[in-house]
Amino acid sequence: MSADRARGLPVTVGTHCAYCALQCGTRLRRNGPAVEVEPSPDFPVNRGGLCQKGWTAPVLLTAPDRLRTPLVRGADGELAPSGWDEALDLIASRLARLRAEHGPDAVAVFGGGGLTNEKAYALGKFARVALGTSRIDYNGRFCMASAAAAGNAAFGIDRGLPFPVTDLSDADVVMLAGANPAETMPPLMRHLSRTRLVVIDPRRTRTAEQAALHLQPAPGTDLALALGLLHLAVTDGHLDKEYLDTRTTGFEAAWQRAVTWWPEHVEQVTGVPVADQRAAVTMLAEAGRRYILTGRGVEQHSKGTDTAAAFINLALALGLPGRAGSGYGCLTGQGNGQGGREHGQKADQLPGYRVITDPEARAHVAGVWGVDPASLPGPGHAAYQLLDALGTPGGPRALLVFGSNPVVSAPHAAHVARRLAALDLLVVADLVPSETTELADVVLPVAQWAEEEGTTTSLEGRVLRRRPVLAPPDGVRTDLEVLHGIAVRLGQPAHRFPVSPRAVFDELRRASGGGRADYAGITYERLDAGEALYWPCPDVPGGDHPGTPRLFLDRFHHPDGRARFAPVEHRDPAETPDTDYPLFATTGRVLAQYQSGAQTRRVPELVAAAPEAHVEVHPDTAARYHLGEGDLARVTSARGSTIARVRLVRTLRTDTVFLPFHFPGTGRANLLTGPALDPVSGMPEFKVSAVRVEPWREKAT
């Protein structure tokens, strides 16, 4: 960093963590070239705690192999350093040519839920206005999309937690369905220390170890389980009839589906004993303050939307949502997983959680953008379909990636890598080299969390300020500067793509105003004054709308004010074990690595804690397939094989193995996962593949 560019920045700032949606409050202090981090003592969500990733986040600012100059692939096939003008001129001219030859949809954009609100908004506008393409989607499709679809259908609005995280501290019982916050959001557990937990997970996770009750269904059977829990809630007399009558619609149709899911039937399908099913329902029904929370374990399935809906049905039957001290929520994952799904980087969306096919929404947003509503493209394709079409006849020929590493994180990853390689032009903006930048034709080095300002919206719907303590290193630009640079070269007026996050946020406020996720009343000034602002926060005379920490207390967001039951039915995963592939493989996370690992695999302390791909196997299963602790195993599905080190886990189901997805190369769990998608949300089936396991000996070279 040059001393000049740092001038004017305070030595200490209050900001939020680089990683997950908990967005723990931190204080950063600049100490020469180094940055020190400590938890902010007064941010209520983390209460002075951080996880290992948060404590070590500053390491990434000075990662030795950090990207510091644009790279362009030369005639020799190698990436070589280039100047910014040269790189941006090249991108713009090639995009313009592709567009002229093949139409605007020949260019696609892939965003990320780690991008700030300002970046996510600017990316959506860039795609629709500067490129004129409908082909934009983002990695949140792999993350939040099922719970979002179910939440919108049930409540008319999708805010992961419709109440502050701190409300959970008073809970008597919390059901965690397919979530492992002890590893994925450790400080959240501080709020649950006095709570009785019901954990639904095929693995006995660190979270399950703290549970009063652990239900251990076979992967992909949660929908049957949730139907069974609803069945028991009704037959055991726990239905909240007054709530049903006054606050909901559609119970009868949902009940017609649940009626055949008597407990013995559910036990057969899921493996969860009848007594445990009943105990779970009784604990929830008899508690005073109770919540049901879902995570990716129940959502990342080809029926993830229906499964989330089934847990919402259970919550509605018990009268939880929209009541003080109770509720349903889903635990949003990425740093800006909430805001990132509201402001237009989704294929079917315009800012403020508006729907891109709605004429009124188009007119409003086009007005803010100063363009003709008719010039805005229609809806595009969901993430996997977008990736799957790359380089195919009629599909996109160029892709711009901001904030994702799909070569590691997308399902059927070998196929996705082939599609990326088939493009005429792949442009990736990132902080560090990744498995996806390795395939790129142009790599653009961008600034990161502690080097730029912006806002994120945390898992509880609270808008937070990120503040810089450092200037970006020389040669590095911000994502907003990159978008500006390309847009102007494509003939856009400079003012239409501002580079100041504050200016972008002010425009986002107007664009979101009147929408479902309304930010119009939120300003940097109010946030800097320490106000805790949760959306919706409309602009009102006086500019002092207090925001909405708790949604639905009076009414749900449908025109009739009622929440809607969904008539959902169980179905099998896209594939189930057979003689060739006799085991379930499921995937997920470990504490010390984040996502595709592009960031955390560069932090020595985290690498020491979780160095390589591993596979959890029950000792009996391991013995059956001649595997021992520490051996290398080859795990094979119909898509391909992953090589991972065996960890014997006595508490795992014997029909299931588990692999974290953070590792590159032959250790990618996504070499196993398949292309089955949820028909509503576009969510891939990350949590179920049929596999076999066998010993793997590295060939001597």
Ligand SMILES: Nc1nc2c(c(=O)[nH]1)N[C@H]1C(S)=C(S)[C@@H](COP(=O)(O)OP(=O)(O)OC[C@H]3O[C@@H](n4cnc5c(=O)[nH]c(N)nc54)[C@H](O)[C@@H]3O)O[C@H]1N2
């Ligand atoms: N350390 C760390 N923390 C993170 C992240 C990270 O990469 N690393 N990522 C962040 C992001 S983006 C997200 S989305 C969140 C995700 O947070 P979580 O949802 O807590 O994470 P996962 O590990 O993907 O899945 C949770 C659990 O689902 C279980 N599971 C697998 N299959 C099934 C099934 O069929 N049914 C049920 N009931 N459970 C199943 C797994 O065993 C796992 O323990 O974490 C965030 N926090």
Ligand SMILES: Nc1nc2c(c(=O)[nH]1)N[C@H]1C(S)=C(S)[C@@H](COP(=O)(O)OP(=O)(O)OC[C@H]3O[C@@H](n4cnc5c(=O)[nH]c(N)nc54)[C@H](O)[C@@H]3O)O[C@H]1N2
């Ligand atoms: N098998 C399996 N696969 C999964 C999952 C699973 O549970 N199992 N979970 C899915 C889920 S929930 C998610 S969220 C995805 C996440 O997977 P990815 O989308 O790959 O997410 P990250 O690894 O966070 O990738 C972010 C990339 O963007 C870069 N980056 C970070 N901040 C910025 C920024 O501000 N600007 C730019 N330009 N770049 C930035 C990082 O360095 C990194 O290379 O993985 C999905 N894949």
Ligand code: SF4
């Ligand atoms: S829990 Fe999430 S936000 Fe908090 S320190 Fe860890 S990674 Fe950062």
Ligand SMILES: [Mo]
């Ligand atoms: Mo996620």
